[in-house]
Amino acid sequence: xxxxxxxxxxxxxxxxxLRLSCAASxxxxxxxxxxxxxxxxxxxxxxxxxxxxxxxxxxxxxxxxRFTISRDNSKNTLYLQMNSLRAEDTAVYxxxxxxxxxxxxxxxxxxxxxxxxxxx
Amino acid sequence: xxxxxxxxxxSGAPGQRVTISCTGSSSNIGAGYDVHWYQQLPGTAPKLLxxxxxxxxxxxxxxFSGSKSGTSASLAITGLQAEDEADYYCQSYDSxxxxxxxxxxxxxxxxxx
Numbered sequence: 001x002x003x004x005x006x007x008x009x010x011x012x013x014x015x016x017x018l019r020l021s022c023a024a025s026x027x028x029x030x031x032x033x034x035x036x037x038x039x040x041x042x043x044x045x046x047x048x049x050x051x052x053x054x055x056x057x058x059x060x061x062x063x064x065x066r067f068t069i070s071r072d073n074s075k076n077t078l079y080l081q082m083n084s085l086r087a088e089d090t091a092v093y094x095x096x097x098x099x100x101x102x103x104x105x106x107x108x109x110x111x112x113x114x115x116x117x118x119x120x
Numbered sequence: 121x122x123x124x125x126x127x128x129x130x131s132g133a134p135g136q137r138v139t140i141s142c143t144g145s146s147s148n149i150g151a152g153y154d155v156h157w158y159q160q161l162p163g164t165a166p167k168l169l170x171x172x173x174x175x176x177x178x179x180x181x182x183x184f185s186g187s188k189s190g191t192s193a194s195l196a197i198t199g200l201q202a203e204d205e206a207d208y209y210c211q212s213y214d215s216x217x218x219x220x221x222x223x224x225x226x227x228x229x230x231x232x233x
Contacts, residue, residue, distance in 0.1 A: 035222070044122055045158075045166065045209055047222040058219045094165055100172070103220060104153035104213035108168040108177070 002026035002109050004095050009114030016085050016118075022078040022095030022111055030073045033098040035107060036080045038091035046091075049080065050098070063089075085118045092116075123148060124210050124225035131231040132200045140228045142193045142210030148223060150191035153213040157186055157195045160207040160227075169208070170195060197230070205232045 008020040020036070036048040049059045049069040057069050068081040078095050092115050096107035125143040132138040142155060149155055155173050158166035168177050170186035173193065185196045193212075197204055210225040 044227045045211075045224040047224070050220060050222075060221070061217075099168075100154070102154075106154075106156035106168055106171040106211065107158075107166070107222075108171070110165040110167070113165050 002097075004097070004109055004111035006093065006095055006111040006114040009093065009116045011117045011119065012085055013120050014086060014118055017081070017083045018085065018116060020080040020082070020093055020095075020114055020116070022080075024076050024078070024097075027097070029071050029076050029078050033105070034069075034071065034078045035096050035098055036069065036078075037094045037096055037107065037110075038089075039094070039113075040088075040091040043091075048093070051078070082116070085116075087118050090116060090118045122226040123214055123223035124212060126208075126210060126225035126228045128226070129229045129231065131233055132197075133233045134200050134202065136200050137196065137198045138200060138230065139197075140195045140208050140210075140230070142195070142225050144191050144193075144212060144223075146191065147216040148191075148212045148214040149188065149193060151215055153215075155186070155188050155193035156211045157184075158209045158211065160209065162206070166209060200232055202232050205230055 003025045006022045035050045051057045051069045066084045070079045092113040094113045096110045098105045157170040159169045160166045173188040174186045183198045207227045209227050214221045214223045
């Protein structure tokens with residue numbers, strides 16, 4: 001069974017840093033396009049970042065320069081390093097694998113999400 | 121402000137049919153990019169419901185169907201059931217930026233009366 005499990009969320013002060021992890025089982029992280037998608041409380045979904053199987057990384061403008069996506073192939077785990085956190089980064093963060101062969105693929109499966117709260 | 125526009129809410133009685141629209145533009149749906157739909161039950165992660173405009177993953181009932189035309193897409197749910205009460209999101213790809221950009225609708229809350 002394919003499964004993604006996120007950890008690392010919590011309460012952090014503005015300006016602080018946090019690293020999220022997404023452990024995968026049932027498939028290989030490095031062979032897939034892996035993304036982070038977030039959802040602010042009571043709001044919709046927002047794509048945050050992607051790492052391609054070849055290692056290229058891309059970010060939404062809202063997090064560019066502050067967040068870094070990476071993976072550890074030996075641990076089959078995806079990461080999101082979040083620096084200079086702001087109140088508006090408060091959200092549930094989901095990791096998801098991208099399906100389909102073209103740029104307009106879908107997200108499946110999803111992890112259960114981890115809540116990041118940025119507040120003093 | 122989401123790139124894709126959905127109605128905030130729709131409702132219907134058990135057994136009825138409801139549709140949820142998703143309107144985009146020439147840089148996303150209108151550019152020919154596929155539309156996908158997700159169902160999010162309260163307190164849970166989104167679940168893929170429709171992919172590639174009209175395809176259902178294994179296990180999704182055929183009461184759910186999707187279509188796309190021009191710059192818009194629609195999700196139809198027939199034979200409404202109480203367990204269909206959830207938030208529904210459309211998703212596509214947008215080419216207006218220099219890098220990849222996956223975009224979502226703002227979500228539609230379905231209430232089963």
